[in-house]
Amino acid sequence: xxxxxxxxxxxxxxxxxxxxxxxxxxxxxxxxxxxxxxxxxxxxxxxxxxxxxxxxxxxxxxxxxxxxxxxxxxxxxxxxxxxxxxxxxxxxxxxxxxxxxxxxxxxxxxxxxxxxxxxxxxxxxxxxxxxxxxxxxxxxxxxxxxxxxxxxxxxxxxxxxxxxxxxxxxxxxxxxxxxxxxxxxxxxxxxxxxxxxxxxxxxxxxxxxxxxxxxxxxxxxxxxxxxxxxxxxxxxxxxxxxxxxxxxxxxxxxxxxxxxxxxxxxxxxxxxxxxxxxxxxxxxxxxxxxxxxxxxxxxxxxxxxxxxxxxxxxxxxxxxxxxxxxxxxxxxxxxxxxxxxxxxxxxxxxxxxxxxxxxxxxxxxxxxxxxxxxxxxxxxxxxxxxxxxxxxxxxxxxxxxxxxxxxxxxxxxxxxxxxxxxxxxxxxxxxxxxxxxxxxxxxxxxxxxxxxxxxxxxxxxxxxxxxxxxxxxxxxxxxxxxxxxxxxxx
Amino acid sequence: xxxxxxxxxxxxxxxxxxxxxxxxxxxxxxxxxxxxxxxxxxxxxxxxxxxxxxxxxxxxxxxxxxxxxxxxxxxxxxxxxxxxxxxxxxxxxxxxxxxxxxxxxxxxxxxxxxxxxxxxxxxxxxxxxxxxxxxxxxxxxxxxxxxxxxxxxxxxxxxxxxxxxxxxxxxxxxxxxxxxxxxxxxxxxxxxxxxxxxxxxxxxxxxxxxxxxxxxxxxxxxxxxxxxxxxxxxxxxxxxxxxxxxxxxxxxxxxxxxxxxxxxxxxxxxxxxxxxxxxxxxxxxxxxxxxxxxxxxxxxxxxxxxxxxxxxxxxxxxxxxxx
Numbered sequence: 001x002x003x004x005x006x007x008x009x010x011x012x013x014x015x016x017x018x019x020x021x022x023x024x025x026x027x028x029x030x031x032x033x034x035x036x037x038x039x040x041x042x043x044x045x046x047x048x049x050x051x052x053x054x055x056x057x058x059x060x061x062x063x064x065x066x067x068x069x070x071x072x073x074x075x076x077x078x079x080x081x082x083x084x085x086x087x088x089x090x091x092x093x094x095x096x097x098x099x100x101x102x103x104x105x106x107x108x109x110x111x112x113x114x115x116x117x118x119x120x121x122x123x124x125x126x127x128x129x130x131x132x133x134x135x136x137x138x139x140x141x142x143x144x145x146x147x148x149x150x151x152x153x154x155x156x157x158x159x160x161x162x163x164x165x166x167x168x169x170x171x172x173x174x175x176x177x178x179x180x181x182x183x184x185x186x187x188x189x190x191x192x193x194x195x196x197x198x199x200x201x202x203x204x205x206x207x208x209x210x211x212x213x214x215x216x217x218x219x220x221x222x223x224x225x226x227x228x229x230x231x232x233x234x235x236x237x238x239x240x241x242x243x244x245x246x247x248x249x250x251x252x253x254x255x256x257x258x259x260x261x262x263x264x265x266x267x268x269x270x271x272x273x274x275x276x277x278x279x280x281x282x283x284x285x286x287x288x289x290x291x292x293x294x295x296x297x298x299x300x301x302x303x304x305x306x307x308x309x310x311x312x313x314x315x316x317x318x319x320x321x322x323x324x325x326x327x328x329x330x331x332x333x334x335x336x337x338x339x340x341x342x343x344x345x346x347x348x349x350x351x352x353x354x355x356x357x358x359x360x361x362x363x364x365x366x367x368x369x370x371x372x373x374x375x376x377x378x379x380x381x382x383x384x385x386x387x388x389x390x391x392x393x394x395x396x397x398x399x400x401x402x403x404x405x406x407x408x409x410x411x412x413x414x415x416x417x418x419x420x421x422x423x424x425x426x427x428x429x430x431x432x433x434x435x436x437x438x439x440x441x442x443x444x445x446x447x448x449x450x451x452x453x454x455x456x457x458x459x460x461x462x463x464x465x466x467x468x469x470x471x472x473x474x475x476x477x478x479x480x481x482x483x484x485x486x487x488x489x490x
Numbered sequence: 491x492x493x494x495x496x497x498x499x500x501x502x503x504x505x506x507x508x509x510x511x512x513x514x515x516x517x518x519x520x521x522x523x524x525x526x527x528x529x530x531x532x533x534x535x536x537x538x539x540x541x542x543x544x545x546x547x548x549x550x551x552x553x554x555x556x557x558x559x560x561x562x563x564x565x566x567x568x569x570x571x572x573x574x575x576x577x578x579x580x581x582x583x584x585x586x587x588x589x590x591x592x593x594x595x596x597x598x599x600x601x602x603x604x605x606x607x608x609x610x611x612x613x614x615x616x617x618x619x620x621x622x623x624x625x626x627x628x629x630x631x632x633x634x635x636x637x638x639x640x641x642x643x644x645x646x647x648x649x650x651x652x653x654x655x656x657x658x659x660x661x662x663x664x665x666x667x668x669x670x671x672x673x674x675x676x677x678x679x680x681x682x683x684x685x686x687x688x689x690x691x692x693x694x695x696x697x698x699x700x701x702x703x704x705x706x707x708x709x710x711x712x713x714x715x716x717x718x719x720x721x722x723x724x725x726x727x728x729x730x731x732x733x734x735x736x737x738x739x740x741x742x743x744x745x746x747x748x749x750x751x752x753x754x755x756x757x758x759x760x761x762x763x764x765x766x767x768x769x770x771x772x773x774x775x776x777x778x779x780x781x782x783x784x785x786x787x788x789x790x791x792x793x794x795x796x797x798x799x800x801x802x803x804x805x806x807x808x809x810x811x812x813x
Contacts, residue, residue, distance in 0.1 A: 417624030
């Protein structure tokens, strides 16, 4: 029994630590109580944030000796073997900034993404649906950053998680508990020579208990780990839903295959964005009211396509009318289009189809946890913050959290700190909290600013967009911020 | 520093009988044991008042926002300083674990390098207090054992009960209620019982006879090993920052922790290791690092500040013969 446990321990940890484990094993087996299964890091949640954190810890020689576990409710083997034909794209895509891509490359995960399904884009067209004030984010000659002209990479979330899982498999050394639900989180026990009364114990389905030196909540907006730590998350619901879909376009974009463009139009109901995917495909993120969202989901493919084309072309009044129609938006769009003038090159090419089964929606919220750490607890990604998708920053914020937490853990290890203590985790919060808070606030204000249809804000905001467009240096500053390559403002 | 002093000379603390300049004259009496006419009456270097002071502090020792926060924040710098010392020494084969993770090597390379570089280092921590340094030293993968001693039973009880909270510590960390003088003396040839790193952090300023204390400590340092200390220079700046500001105004250090008269300047401490030919054969050239506490940011290394405030001094034992 002990030999088995010793062999098991040896698979996870370096030789000197195994020796330590063996000493502990011997000591603990003399007691009658069962030996707690102690991990240095237990990560709850196998989404992009949790998987990136474990990959970062495993890939770094300084932290690779840590004993780490992953608890995930889904069956990860399905995610790892995820594959779609080249003419199909998942409807859940995210924009990865060059900073996030660089981090993923550092931890050895980027090369495991299917690169034929990753689409860099180089320009952004953003305009106000009410006033038509416009800002064109393209690189003026000489203004492009040395890192390249890529603003961000569009990528399916499953391509990322699948790539991270492949990289983790290559690295090895993670105890994976998949298809495992967290049933309860309690504290450990105090015995005569060991006091684990401040150590979280994760009870998972099947009766297994994992004791954590550091428990990481990468478990999403309704984080059970956050609830365990007694950390409150404040914010509000936008009463808006994000409608997503995979679209087929008439061509590969006005800039051709090598200069892809992202489009976003601010409508009074919320921004509608079309982001380029490889070839003739694009992904849609349309923030709108719950009623509009359920109408859009109920439409025939033909009428849905008409509504999307209308959203980038027709006036907000026309569009509002079309939302009152139960069907036949296609005919209505063809008629109204003849009476609307626009520059076709300034808006996305015409949508010609929607991939079956990809129209879906989810409610939009803004949430920010009061803190990201507690004694032996750290929160990353959506467990710590939920942001409006209009700036495409949600996943990137999570990657920023992970990069910072991995660095914090590395510092703790090299300086003999207990990686679960508040003292070691403090630098993670101080590095990330304000940065995330500012971004959450800016995006929240942008949403509110552009939700107004009339009143004093409307002329002011068009002034804002036009002015920014005219001021070359300012615009290039904004673009570098979006790409995460600029001077660190946040 | 006097010209820039914030406290006029007339407002000097009354207990301060030390010279106003940073000249060695009056302090050498207390400092250099071999010139001292009267030897200390007690065999211990430790002042009983100091012990009772630290007993009273025990309860909040491990509270990250408690009385010892400044010490918690300083602790990583102690490891950085030891790393710097050890990697500077020609006799050390110790490999520095790099903090720069820009391009992590492949996992296989990582694992082999990790196990190959593991050196079983023995630490002796004198005046370990609640165990902030001792625990962290025991957690390092390069450490084989830590013997941590302190004469205050109250703080040692805190240290022991806190160490119970981390199961990785007990195989490596031993606490002993003892002064350095009451540890069994080691014969010169008992090299394997000696220590690779002997640390006394924030200790010397609490010791009545520093030179006698250091004379005694020498035997515990393994040839090639390092004696690493940190303390505070006796200057107007240090009186203002550590006594007046830290204790009286900001309250970040418990009142009565420091006696400015016992502070030792960097050149005095350095002088101890360089004063005789014999000492220079025994000890290598001392290395110093000055650090400054910046409220809100923590401790920062500031070159040259060892002359005015908190500083580290590390010295490698060269010879194999005993002092």
